[in-house]
Amino acid sequence: MIFRPWYFEQLRQTLRRSPICGLLGPRQTGKSTLARELARLFPQSHLFDLESPTDLLRLTNPEFTLSRLSGLVILDEIQLRPDLFPILRVLADRPDTETRFLILGSAAPQLIRHSSESLAGRIQFVDLHGFNLSETGPAALESLWLRGGFPRSFLADNDVDSSAWRESFVRTFLERDLPQFGLRINASAMRRFWTMLAHRHGQIWNASELARSMALSDKTVRNWLDELSLTFMVRQLQPWFQNLGKRLVKSPKVYLRDSGLLHHLLGLSTHQQLQGHPTVGASWEGFALEQILQLLRPADAWFYATQSGAELDLFLQHNGRRLGFEFKYSESPRTTRSMRIALADLQLDHLW
Numbered sequence: 001m002i003f004r005p006w007y008f009e010q011l012r013q014t015l016r017r018s019p020i021c022g023l024l025g026p027r028q029t030g031k032s033t034l035a036r037e038l039a040r041l042f043p044q045s046h047l048f049d050l051e052s053p054t055d056l057l058r059l060t061n062p063e064f065t066l067s068r069l070s071g072l073v074i075l076d077e078i079q080l081r082p083d084l085f086p087i088l089r090v091l092a093d094r095p096d097t098e099t100r101f102l103i104l105g106s107a108a109p110q111l112i113r114h115s116s117e118s119l120a121g122r123i124q125f126v127d128l129h130g131f132n133l134s135e136t137g138p139a140a141l142e143s144l145w146l147r148g149g150f151p152r153s154f155l156a157d158n159d160v161d162s163s164a165w166r167e168s169f170v171r172t173f174l175e176r177d178l179p180q181f182g183l184r185i186n187a188s189a190m191r192r193f194w195t196m197l198a199h200r201h202g203q204i205w206n207a208s209e210l211a212r213s214m215a216l217s218d219k220t221v222r223n224w225l226d227e228l229s230l231t232f233m234v235r236q237l238q239p240w241f242q243n244l245g246k247r248l249v250k251s252p253k254v255y256l257r258d259s260g261l262l263h264h265l266l267g268l269s270t271h272q273q274l275q276g277h278p279t280v281g282a283s284w285e286g287f288a289l290e291q292i293l294q295l296l297r298p299a300d301a302w303f304y305a306t307q308s309g310a311e312l313d314l315f316l317q318h319n320g321r322r323l324g325f326e327f328k329y330s331e332s333p334r335t336t337r338s339m340r341i342a343l344a345d346l347q348l349d350h351l352w
Contacts, residue, residue: 002131002135002136002151002155004030004034004135006134007034007126007128008034008037008038010126011023011034011038011102011126012038012041014124014126015038015072015100015102017124018122018123018124019091019092019097019099019100019101019122019123020088020092020100020101020102020103020119020122020123020124021100021101021102021103021123021124021125021126022078022103022104022105022123022124022125022126023035023102023103023104023105023125023126023128024104024105024106024125024126024127024128024232025106025127025128025129025232026106026130026150026231026232026233026258027106027169027172027173027177028150028151028152028169029128029129029130029149029150029151030128030151031076031104031106031128032049032076032104034128035047035074035076035102035104038072038102039072039074041072042071042072042100043071044069044070044071044072045071045072045073045074046069046071046072046073046074047074047076048073048074048075048076049076049077050075050076050077050078050080050081051076051077051080059081059084062081062083062084062087063087063090063091066087066088066091067091067094069099070098070099071099071100072099072100072101072102073099073100073101073102074101074102074103074104075101075102075103075104076104077104077105077106078103078104078105079105079106079107079181080180085117085118085119086118088101088103088118088119088122089118089119089122092119092122093122103123106177106181106231106232107181107230107231129149129257129290129294130148130149130150130151130154130258131144131149131150131151131154132144132149132290132291132294132295133291134294134295136154140154142271144259145259145274145283145284145287146159146259146260146263146268146270146271146274147159147162147166147259147260147263148166148258148259148260148261148262148263149258149259149260150165150166150169150258150260150261152165153165153166153169153260154260159269159270160269162260162269163264163269166260166261166264167264169261170191170194170261170264170265171187173231173233174187174190174191174194175187177231178190178227178231181231183227185224185227189214190224192214193210193214193221193224194228194233194265195265195266196210196213196214197210197225197228197234197254197256198256198262198265198266198279199266199279200254201254201255201256201262201279201282201283201286202253202254202255202282202285202286203253203254203282204249204251204252204253204305205225205236205251205252205253205254206251207221207222207225225254232257233256233257233258233261234254234255234256234257235254235255235256235257235290236252236253236254237252237253237254237255237289237301237302237303237314238252238302238303239251239252239253239302239303239304239305240302240303240304240315240346249305249306249307249311253303255286255289255290256286257286257290259283259286259287259290262283262286263283266279280329281328281329284327284328284329285313285327285328285329288325288327289313289314289325289327292314292325293314293316296316296318296323298316298317298318300316300317301314301315301316302314302315302316303315304324304342304345304346306341306345309338310337310338310341310342310345311338311342312324312325312326312338312339312342312346312351313325313326313327314326314327315342315346315348321349321350322346322347322348322349323348323349323350323351323352324339324342324343324346324348324350324351324352325351325352326339326342326351326352335351339351
């Protein structure tokens with residue numbers, strides 16, 4: 001296993017400042033493992049897996065049970081028990097309490113809604129992603145790009161085992177996780193939609209095109225896209241459209257956040273297959289974009305595109321500087337006219 005010191009320190013500092021910390025991220029990214037490592041810092045720790053019948057039985061009277069605990073209390077898959085949020089508010093407000101609560105969640109919408117209603121001012125969030133290049137080291141670049149950042153996919157003994165793990169993940173996500181999150185969507189239809197997104201990876205969102213292909217309404221495919229976004233599978237990168245006196249693109253770009261899942265849905269299991277596929281450039285763009293966002297962790301990020309054709313893959317503001325990135329899978333990258341236009345339009349401090 002790869003130790004994740006940045007996340008470990010973020011959790012430690014967050015629990016020092018706040019009585020409740022929410023660790024959010026897709027399933028199988030190592031939230032439970034990280035929580036167990038953190039628990040070693042506390043004289044006492046208590047773990048409740050909210051998918052376990054035994055642990056659910058322990059929480060028959062949750063306020064009574066949780067109020068008697070000290071040290072670190074970990075509640076895994078908290079989105080399955082939204083009734084616990086008001087109780088956590090009461091426990092967090094106890095005078096002179098030193099008990100800390102670490103809640104782990106795999107579905108952002110429920111967590112954010114309930115916590116904003118019940119735990120305002122009492123909770124801080126840390127977002128956990130799959131492995132990134134700063135954690136695996138540059139020697140693992142090819143493997144990380146092909147297999148993606150989910151720990152079991154990346155650390156598999158070979159590409160065949162990695163691909164098998166990703167197939168299991170996709171099926172479990174569609175057949176169990178989405179219904180468990182309260183999303184009643186036919187698994188085979190959602191898989192087809194997800195695969196169609198993979199073939200349009202890095203492109204401007206066009207609801208009408210996808211709706212026609214699947215014989216669904218624009219509203220339905222829009223809702224499905226939002227569900228995949230809110231469960232951390234898809235990124236909708238919004239356009240920068242501050243008034244610059246130009247006609248700008250105003251629909252988001254859509255990326256599958258994990259390159260390994262992208263390749264699996266495209267039927268690519270080896271680096272040789274990836275190199276020969278028409279989407280290799282788009283795949284590299286999405287992979288590089290995610291690496292930058294995990295490294296810099298900006299509050300917001302955008303792409304820039306005008307209807308006349310000028311564009312930039314990524315624009316963000318970091319430490320008071322305006323930064324731009326253009327991603328090309330090429331041995332001889334060069335500055336294009338489009339990049340120079342974006343450099344001037346966005347008044348960038350630096351462009352890569």
